[in-house]
Amino acid sequence: MKLAILSCSPNAYSTRRFKEAAQQRGHTAKVLNTLKFAIDLDRGNPDLYFRQKQLSAYDAVLPRIGASITYYGTAVVRQFQEMDIFCANPAHGIVNSRDKLRSLQILSRHHIGIPRTTFVRDKRDVLPAIERVGGAPVIIKLIEGTQGIGVLLAETVKQAESIIELLQSQKQNVLIQKFVAESKGKDVRAFVVGDQVVAAMRRVAQGQEFRSNVHRGGVAEAIELDDQYRETALRCAQILGLRVAGVDMLEGKDGPQVMEVNSSPGLEGIESATELDVAGAVIDYIAAQVDFPEIDLRQRLTVSKGYGVTEIYVPEGSKFVGKTLAETDLAEGDINVLTLYRGAKVIPNPKDSRVLEPGDKLLCFGKLESMRGMVPARTRRKRSPAIQDLDTGLLDTPIDTEHREQGDA
Numbered sequence: 001m002k003l004a005i006l007s008c009s010p011n012a013y014s015t016r017r018f019k020e021a022a023q024q025r026g027h028t029a030k031v032l033n034t035l036k037f038a039i040d041l042d043r044g045n046p047d048l049y050f051r052q053k054q055l056s057a058y059d060a061v062l063p064r065i066g067a068s069i070t071y072y073g074t075a076v077v078r079q080f081q082e083m084d085i086f087c088a089n090p091a092h093g094i095v096n097s098r099d100k101l102r103s104l105q106i107l108s109r110h111h112i113g114i115p116r117t118t119f120v121r122d123k124r125d126v127l128p129a130i131e132r133v134g135g136a137p138v139i140i141k142l143i144e145g146t147q148g149i150g151v152l153l154a155e156t157v158k159q160a161e162s163i164i165e166l167l168q169s170q171k172q173n174v175l176i177q178k179f180v181a182e183s184k185g186k187d188v189r190a191f192v193v194g195d196q197v198v199a200a201m202r203r204v205a206q207g208q209e210f211r212s213n214v215h216r217g218g219v220a221e222a223i224e225l226d227d228q229y230r231e232t233a234l235r236c237a238q239i240l241g242l243r244v245a246g247v248d249m250l251e252g253k254d255g256p257q258v259m260e261v262n263s264s265p266g267l268e269g270i271e272s273a274t275e276l277d278v279a280g281a282v283i284d285y286i287a288a289q290v291d292f293p294e295i296d297l298r299q300r301l302t303v304s305k306g307y308g309v310t311e312i313y314v315p316e317g318s319k320f321v322g323k324t325l326a327e328t329d330l331a332e333g334d335i336n337v338l339t340l341y342r343g344a345k346v347i348p349n350p351k352d353s354r355v356l357e358p359g360d361k362l363l364c365f366g367k368l369e370s371m372r373g374m375v376p377a378r379t380r381r382k383r384s385p386a387i388q389d390l391d392t393g394l395l396d397t398p399i400d401t402e403h404r405e406q407g408d409a
Helices: 014-022 066-080 091-098 101-107 123-132 157-169 227-242 268-273 278-289 298-300 368-372 394-395 400-407
Strands: 001-007 028-034 037-040 047-048 061-062 140-141 149-155 175-178 185-191 196-204 219-222 244-250 255-262 305-311 335-342 346-347 361-367
Touching: 001 014, 014 028, 014 185, 014 268, 014 278, 037 066, 047 066, 047 196, 061 066, 061 278, 066 091, 066 149, 066 361, 091 101, 091 255, 101 175, 101 227, 101 255, 123 157, 123 175, 140 157, 149 157, 157 175, 185 227, 185 278, 196 227, 196 278, 196 335, 219 268, 227 244, 227 255, 268 278, 361 368
Parallel strands: 001 028, 001 061
Antiparallel strands: 037 047, 140 149, 140 175, 185 196, 185 244, 196 219, 244 255, 305 361, 335 346, 335 361
């Protein structure tokens, strides 16, 4: 396998370890500066140039895209994908993870445990937002901050208001997040590769520092994750579209609370704490998957006119409950079930004999007109009626009892 490692820091620990691990396994690995690429586009012929020369053939790409070059870096990764070259992390997964708000929006929709979070812009919304997350103390985060930079703890509401006002005056977008006190300055980093958690560590903040990042003085120790934390880490990476990820979780009283998902997780801290060859696990995974480049499934499937992809929900009382897929006659309506979601369980390419249960979700491809009536109607939350002050003038108006009796009749 010929592997391209996209990195602007060839001497960084993680970059060196990935290159060493690939070479130890007999692969060819080269570190290519992400900013030295030129992207060429022509009809049916996407191409890349590196340092003014046409790029030679590569089998796979391992992106290590820094936060400061996210836009250009993901454009380069996307071009590799269009050239049908396997990328350990696709461009859309990197973009999803790099924006804290975007990633939390996606995870929230999929019922992943996260600290209560709000995002506001108007000054008048700040105080109600702080109250909605539980009041002071609160965590204030820059949306595109990394490595603990731009993460602040406000002990009082007044302090929180001042910090948010200052950051917003500097054109910064900030999140207001509940402070999970029971975590006590600790968090868990799970290193996900494909469909496995290959290593995990607990990081503990030192002294008065509430951030547990290792490069901020935090102490790391190897741990064995229980099933709940392992399943949460895997689902987070899969939902955001990442194959190699570092999932950071707080140990809350209600289970794992996901803080962040990192698409370029560092190796030094976790390899030192666990004494595991994490770099080797990543290289082995890439070598096994190199023949299966990323495919934009929705884009490919919706090319056919009148066909598309949608999700069909099976609620309690549905006519589908208790029936097998074959008995639903979906196939007769030219509808193919690609994946069945049952709670946290994912069942790809389910068999016709699979019996449906309440709460199941079916990812389907087929005729849009046939699926239209099966898509659940959107429900809106009822608003609480606004309480209006009573017009005191009405109190002095005599009641027309005769008219009222006629109306009651």
